[in-house]
Amino acid sequence: MAPDSPTSPAAVVPSPAHDLIDAYQRHINYIRVSITDRCNLACSYCMPRDRVPKLHHRDILRYEEILRVLAVGARMGIKKVRVTGGEPLVRKGVIDFLGKVVAVSNVAEVALTTNAVLLKPNVERLARIGIRRINVSLDSLDRQTFKFITGSDLLPAVWEGILQAHQVGFAPIKLNMVAMKGVNDNEIEAFGRLTYSYPFHVRFIEVMPIGKRRTDAHALLLTPEIRRQLERRLGPLLPVPARAGDGPARRYRLKGAVGEIGFISAISRHFCADCNRLRLTASGQLRPCLLSDHQVDLKGPMRAGCSDDDIRAIILQTVRDKQSAHRLGRGLGPDICGQMSAIGG
Numbered sequence: 087m088a089p090d091s092p093t094s095p096a097a098v099v100p101s102p103a104h105d106l107i108d109a110y111q112r113h114i115n116y117i118r119v120s121i122t123d124r125c126n127l128a129c130s131y132c133m134p135r136d137r138v139p140k141l142h143h144r145d146i147l148r149y150e151e152i153l154r155v156l157a158v159g160a161r162m163g164i165k166k167v168r169v170t171g172g173e174p175l176v177r178k179g180v181i182d183f184l185g186k187v188v189a190v191s192n193v194a195e196v197a198l199t200t201n202a203v204l205l206k207p208n209v210e211r212l213a214r215i216g217i218r219r220i221n222v223s224l225d226s227l228d229r230q231t232f233k234f235i236t237g238s239d240l241l242p243a244v245w246e247g248i249l250q251a252h253q254v255g256f257a258p259i260k261l262n263m264v265a266m267k268g269v270n271d272n273e274i275e276a277f278g279r280l281t282y283s284y285p286f287h288v289r290f291i292e293v294m295p296i297g298k299r300r301t302d303a304h305a306l307l308l309t310p311e312i313r314r315q316l317e318r319r320l321g322p323l324l325p326v327p328a329r330a331g332d333g334p335a336r337r338y339r340l341k342g343a344v345g346e347i348g349f350i351s352a353i354s355r356h357f358c359a360d361c362n363r364l365r366l367t368a369s370g371q372l373r374p375c376l377l378s379d380h381q382v383d384l385k386g387p388m389r390a391g392c393s394d395d396d397i398r399a400i401i402l403q404t405v406r407d408k409q410s411a412h413r414l415g416r417g418l419g420p421d422i423c424g425q426m427s428a429i430g431g
């Protein structure tokens with residue numbers, strides 16, 4: 087059992103400052119915040135062929151508003167914040183904002199999810215403000231395939247950014263690879279081999295049916311198949327013991343590797359029983375679950391002058407609203423209407 091799983095003793099005995107326990111005894115201590123729905127790439131599993139209408143600037147939460155929500159949440163027991171998007175590094179002032187997130191009392195860890203297109207020029211400043219953990223989307227090590235998936239020929243910039251972050255001491259660097267049949271499944275072995283040379287955590291992700299996108303159900307590649315391919319070519323995957331804060335990925339290592347391999351299997355093996363998170367969308371909606379369109383508005387009340395106690399009540403209500411498990415089965419199932427870029431992956 088993972089040390090922070092909902093049924094472990096540490097999880098069911100709340101600390102006095104901890105209000106955030108849901109109806110299924112899950113301890114909610116993590117929030118993901120999408121700070122923009124804009125992106126400098128257009129990945130096939132995240133964006134449709136036609137442009138999705140972007141939020142008007144006035145409809146995007148201001149940094150001060152996000153910081154206010156985080157300060158209230160941190161007093162209730164939120165310990166970890168991940169800043170994501172869209173592409174967070176395209177939003178003006180993001181590094182100063184991240185510095186302020188790091189300074190929010192009671193927040194022990196601030197992490198960033200990025201496509202790394204703008205990582206190299208920002209990496210030193212990120213390190214200086216105290217960010218050490220980044221997740222990078224990297225779906226192909228082949229320039230043509232990368233361009234096919236993302237719409238841009240930017241693999242060299244992305245790879246340089248990743249190497250620069252490694253040199254500066256970011257660890258662990260998690261590389262998220264959305265595996266798609268007939269698109270990049272011929273690179274599963276190459277991604278596995280990366281872990282022999284670099285201490286990166288390569289995580290294979292199943293495509294989720296979220297928003298309008300170009301990738302359809304035919305591309306869905308489930309974890310058991312990815313795992314079979316890896317083991318057939320590179321040998322057995324040795325389990326790495328779970329640690330508190332591991333999140334949904336199951337962790338493994340190849341013999342002799344310095345890095346790790348993980349699987350995020352929202353479809354084939356959902357991890358709802360261990361879910362510890364909320365999401366704040368770019369437009370200021372609080373979501374109890376990525377894979378449900380239920381959300382509660384925070385922006386409206388904040389702009390109408392609500393108190394911190396009102397924000398606290400909305401956070402509590404959203405935690406109470408968390409469903410026990412998402413309803414996606416095998417296949418891409420019923421779609422989630424919101425765009426991943428606005429919800430925050």
Ligand code: SAM
Pocket residue numbers: 125131132170171172173174199200201221222223262264291292293294295296299426427430431
């Ligand atoms: N732009 C940043 C990036 O790509 O890392 C942050 C935002 S992106 C929405 C966050 C993560 O969501 C990425 O790792 C991406 O691979 C993942 N993602 C987006 N759409 C997805 C989908 N339909 N299924 C599974 N993962 C998805």
Ligand code: SF4
Pocket residue numbers: 125126127128129132133171172173201223426427
């Ligand atoms: Fe942009 Fe990230 Fe979505 Fe790709 S996955 S289009 S990089 S937000």
